[in-house]
Amino acid sequence: MKTSFIFSEVLTGLRRNLSMIISVILVTFVSLLFIGAAILLQMQIGGMKDYWYDRVQVAVFLCPPDAETPTCPDGEATQEQKDAIEAALGSPDLDDYVEEVHFEDKATAHRLFEEQFEGTSLEGTVPEDQMQESFRIQLADPEQYGIISEYFSATPGVEEVVDQNRLLDQLFRILNIATAAAVGIAGIMTLCAVLLIATTIRLSAFTRRRETGIMRLVGASNLFIQLPFILEGILAAALGSVLAGAVLGVGVHFGVSGWLQSRMAGVNLVTVGDVALVTPILLVVGVVMAGASSWLTLRRYMKV
Known part of the structure; x- marks a missing residue:
């Protein structure tokens, strides 16, 4: 089998069906872009769960001055009630469940409120004496x-x-819905890519039916005849895969690592390194998809 002949046939097919090849590249790019985004989103969800679930707390909010709930008949919680709650949190009954407890007084709550809403219309709207005190509990098991x-x-x-x-x-439920939507769109686009690859290969085989017939007459094997067509589809899909990885990398670099990271300091977000891990997966998916689609199309429609 002469490698130079096979590659010359591949280049011939690419030139003859350039517009169709570009279409395959673009539709593969879009489908794998959604697949890559779904993978990165799931990686982000997993990372955020690991980060937040180790830090989130249970907040026992004490009665504020204007409380009307049945457990607040006298309005604001008294010092005796606070002492009783603190004692209960340190009791043997809850010792196996409570890992750490700290009390957030009105001054601390007011400072955190002002920091959270600094520069917004809510800044300075709530006086310190109206803030709600609470016990912040870190559980051994969330x-x-x-x-x-x-x-x-x-x-x-x-x-x-x-x-x-x-x-x-x-929040994670919303992100999972977004992931499912990305996977759904990716599935539709992948189907379109498979059909377009099959159509492109059929068209390429039809335009070169005379050459393939001659090759068959001189004793060429089916693999030798079909391989250039398969490589055409694989090459187009590979280019689409690499393009999808590149766009994901640019998006993560400027959108996540650049813009979003500065607004979510302390949270581990996906990075270009994660994109580098995902890109080979996209490449394998694209190559397998194109190779399988091309091979099945040739088996069915190319009578050589």
Whole structure:
């Protein structure tokens, strides 16, 4: 088998069907771009879960001055009620569940509020004496939130118990929906890519049916005849895969590592290094998709 002849046939096919090859590159690029985005999004979700679930806390909010809940009959929580709650958190009953506890007074809550909303219309709108005090609890097992909630749900001086994990679960649910949407779009575009590759290979084989017939008459094997067509599809898909990886890298570099990272300091976001890990996967997917589609098309339609 002469390698130079095969590559000359590949170049001939690329020249004859240039517009179709460009279409294959573009549709492969779009489909693998969505696949790559879905993979990176799942990597980000996993990283954020590892980061946040180790840091989120259960907040036992004490009764504020204007409280109206049944556990706050006298309005703001008294010092005796605070001492009772603190003692309960340190009791043997909760010792296996509570890892760390710290009290957030009004001054601290007000400072954190001002820092969070600095430069917005909410800055300076809530006076310090109206802030809500709370006990911030780090659990040994974040999934044991229900025990803390049940324990303090009817405790005098406690207005509510809030698990930050539940807020994160809503965020991760939205991100998972976005991932599913990306996968769905990627599936549709991949199907389009497969059909377009098959059509391109059929067209290429049809335009060179005379050459393939002559090759068959002189004793060329099916593999020798079909390989140039298969390589055409693989080359186009490989270019689309590399292009998808490059665009993902540029997007992550400027959009995530550049713009988003500066606004989410301390959070580990996906990096160009993660894109470098994903790109070979996209390349393999593109090559396998193109190779399989081309081979099946030739087996069915190319009678040599």
